[in-house]
Amino acid sequence: MVLPKFDGVCVLKEPVDKWRNVNGHNLLQLMYQDPKRYAMPFQSNVQLTMLELHNKKTSKSIKLMERSIFSARYCFVENLYRSEVIEASEFEVLSQWFEYVVNSSDIDLEVDLVVYLRTEPEKALDRIKARGRGEENSIPLQYLQELHRLHDEWLLESKFKVPAPVVVINANQDKELMLAEYNKLESIIFNKSREKALVLKNNAKIILNEINENQVKENIKEKGKENQIKEKIKKNGKEN
Structure with missing residues (x-):
């Protein structure tokens, strides 16, 4: 993704480095090697790291994120379920966790523009x-x-x-x-x-x-x- 630099903008790239090193485990590689086995823990980690970016504090007036917790659920998790890579039970766990987060009054996921x-x-x-x-x-x-x-x-x-x-x-x-x-x-x-x-x-x-x-x-x-x-x-x- 091409991300130009603008004054007053905090640019947060997709946290790939975190996915590559979860306490020594490369979940990104494991997910592509064996999606049936590792798609669930990988997407759990994706939702966690995206949530961290959504809530990251910045002194800049604008925060620009590459992808989001919303695209993770509506596109990537949805695709894993439709293509039968993850089980219905795994899909429900990820979906319920997502719904809890986005509907929680204690978590600010407000987005101004996509x-x-x-x-x-x-x-x-x-x-x-x-x-x-x-x-x-x-x-x-x-x-x-x-x-x-x-x-x-x-x-x-x-x-x-x-x-x-x-x-x-x-x-x-x-x-x-x-x-x-x-x-x-x-x-x-x-x-x-x-x-x-x-x-x-x-x-x-x-x-x-x-x-x-x-x-x-x-x-x-x-x-x-x-x-x-x-x-x-x-x-x-x-x-x-």
């Missing part, structure tokens, strides 16, 4: 290979396709609870273009003009940039036409 760097699975796989992280050298394309679909279900279709407005960015571009995109959206991401370009979708507000605005509008338009046709068919059926 930035969705929407990347095609093929592009994500290319970047994983280029990154060369040893534990990830056997990740199949299908796994990334499943996660991509779940991120869309969560952030675009609101099949799971969305904790905040969402900015959708086309992240299939190279590093230079991505940095330019960040700079262009800085005023929206950092709450300087967030009321600009808001579109309501179910219970989430999706803030659109130039890349996907026309596409989403066209989809909404086509969906409206489809509903009109269905209504006409239904009406004609009643008349007959």
